[in-house]
Amino acid sequence: MQQRSEETHSRILASANLLFSKNGYDATGIAEICQAAGVSKGAFYHHFPTKQAIFMELMENWLSALDSGFQLMLSQTENIPQALLQMADMAGNLLVSADVRLPIFLEFWRQAMRDPEIWQAAIQPYRRYQVYFSRLVQEGIAEGSLSPADPERPARVLVYLAMGLLMQALFDPTNVRWPDEVRQSVDIVLHGMARREE
Amino acid sequence: MQQRSEETHSRILASANLLFSKNGYDATGIAEICQAAGVSKGAFYHHFPTKQAIFMELMENWLSALDSGFQLMLSQTENIPQALLQMADMAGNLLVSADVRLPIFLEFWRQAMRDPEIWQAAIQPYRRYQVYFSRLVQEGIAEGSLSPADPERPARVLVYLAMGLLMQALFDPTNVRWPDEVRQSVDIVLHGMARREE
Numbered sequence: 472m473q474q475r476s477e478e479t480h481s482r483i484l485a486s487a488n489l490l491f492s493k494n495g496y497d498a499t500g501i502a503e504i505c506q507a508a509g510v511s512k513g514a515f516y517h518h519f520p521t522k523q524a525i526f527m528e529l530m531e532n533w534l535s536a537l538d539s540g541f542q543l544m545l546s547q548t549e550n551i552p553q554a555l556l557q558m559a560d561m562a563g564n565l566l567v568s569a570d571v572r573l574p575i576f577l578e579f580w581r582q583a584m585r586d587p588e589i590w591q592a593a594i595q596p597y598r599r600y601q602v603y604f605s606r607l608v609q610e611g612i613a614e615g616s617l618s619p620a621d622p623e624r625p626a627r628v629l630v631y632l633a634m635g636l637l638m639q640a641l642f643d644p645t646n647v648r649w650p651d652e653v654r655q656s657v658d659i660v661l662h663g664m665a666r667r668e669e
Numbered sequence: 670m671q672q673r674s675e676e677t678h679s680r681i682l683a684s685a686n687l688l689f690s691k692n693g694y695d696a697t698g699i700a701e702i703c704q705a706a707g708v709s710k711g712a713f714y715h716h717f718p719t720k721q722a723i724f725m726e727l728m729e730n731w732l733s734a735l736d737s738g739f740q741l742m743l744s745q746t747e748n749i750p751q752a753l754l755q756m757a758d759m760a761g762n763l764l765v766s767a768d769v770r771l772p773i774f775l776e777f778w779r780q781a782m783r784d785p786e787i788w789q790a791a792i793q794p795y796r797r798y799q800v801y802f803s804r805l806v807q808e809g810i811a812e813g814s815l816s817p818a819d820p821e822r823p824a825r826v827l828v829y830l831a832m833g834l835l836m837q838a839l840f841d842p843t844n845v846r847w848p849d850e851v852r853q854s855v856d857i858v859l860h861g862m863a864r865r866e867e
Contacts, residue, residue, distance in 0.1 A: 495779070580775055580839070580840065581693070581775045584840075585693075594840055594841055597840065619857075624850070624854065627837075627845065627850070627854070628830065628833075628854045628857050628858070630833065630837075631829070631830050631832075631837065631854060632829050632830060632833055634837075635829025635830055635831070635832035636829055638829075639825075642778070642781065642792055643792055647825065652822070652825070655822050656826045656829060659817075659826050659858060659862055660861055661861070662862075663856075663858055663862075
């Protein structure tokens with residue numbers, strides 16, 4: 472029974488993801504999600520109190536997968552610049568497919584501009600990545616592989632770069648050579664922060 | 670008469686801009702724009718065939734202003750890195766105000782994902798900036814102030830950075846110190862491309 476319930480949960484998520492990406496968050500109704508997932512409304516509300524709740528869970532899942540990958544990279548590399556380049560490769564591979572899930576970011580951000588609760592859910596992982604990269608840069612400083620003036624700004628620049636690459640993948644995915652593009656872009660920023668002496 | 674017509678045109682644009690930013694493109698009707706601008710529907714259609722046409726003109730105006738500013742910077746500075754830092758300051762000052770016009774980018778991009786015509790209108794300036802920065806980097810190489818392996822990728826990295834900073838300004842404008850943030854970020858990328866020897 473538990474297994475079947477989890478399977479239903481996943482199916483609702485997958486259907487909602489597809490519909491949000493294809494038609495937008497606003498235009499997608501719960502009835503439509505139920506139909507696509509082949510579940511009753513009763514079953515739907517057993518799993519999710521609102522449409523927004525699905526949205527949140529989709530974002531969390533996506534970010535968790537990314538986090539796990541990053542942790543793996545970190546444990547398998549010798550220094551921070553190498554780890555960051557490996558993360559770039561992983562992110563590049565995520566972007567290469569012009570992932571059907573990417574457009575949902577735009578939906579998410581747009582909702583976040585209007586709804587403080589969604590904004591909180593959107594800004595939290597965003598800021599978390601800034602903190603995460605800042606910790607990596609600090610580790611890089613400690614191990615002597617990086618030497619920026621301060622660790623905060625280069626960390627944010629990595630996040631800016633990630634956001635910019637995400638936008639490229641959204642709008643013009645075929646115009647660059649993924650995942651090489653991500654690695655080489657991160658490499659430029661790494662050089663920029665590795666060799667600064669101020 | 671000509672003057673009055675231009676004034677009406679500007680008023681429609683300003684009202685639409687405000688409403689799009691506040692309520693979103695989809696949720697804003699032509700009737701509402703007319704009311705906010707204090708013009709009749711007849712006057713509206715004299716100026717714009719569709720709501721989308723206003724949207725396009727808003728984007729074009731914004732980008733034209735940016736272009737003119739960039740040209741000015743370029744004519745007043747001694748070398749490319751200096752010009753890019755000046756452009757960063759200008760862009761930083763644009764972002765510092767958490768400009769009411771910024772949210773419209775999200776609307777624009779979201780529309781672009783669905784409508785090939787809007788996509789064309791969105792991708793054209795985006796690619797133009799990549800070409801523009803690539804030309805600047807080439808000039809930098811020619812004058813000896815920059816030495817990247819190739820001019821294309823660093824140019825794209827500048828565009829990625831710009832997009833990332835735009836997202837920061839949209840979502841978390843108070844969490845960084847503008848316009849310093851833009852200048853220092855561009856500086857990191859400049860260092861990254863200035864000192865590369867491959």
